[in-house]
Amino acid sequence: MRLIVSNMDELNLYTKNTNATAKYPELHNPPIPKGTILDGEIVVLDEQGRADFEATNAGFRSNKKRKPVVFTAFDILYHRGLDVTGLP
Incomplete structure (x- = not known):
């Protein structure tokens, strides 16, 4: 499942058009500096x-107890407040 991790002024986790920050407390202390936005996926x-993937989707749709997710970043959009999308 695609996830944007935004650690600008405060941490926010986004899936599509949904703020999913409260849904994934296991991701609330990412080892990234303020001003960072990462694009990736959770599984x-x-x-x-x-x-x-079945457990990932079931956990997102349900409010019941679910297994913890793991985030894998595949793109850095902002680093320390700077847009790095145009850099090689």
């Missing part, structure tokens, strides 16, 4: 460490 890992 739930199975017992073998593989992505379990």
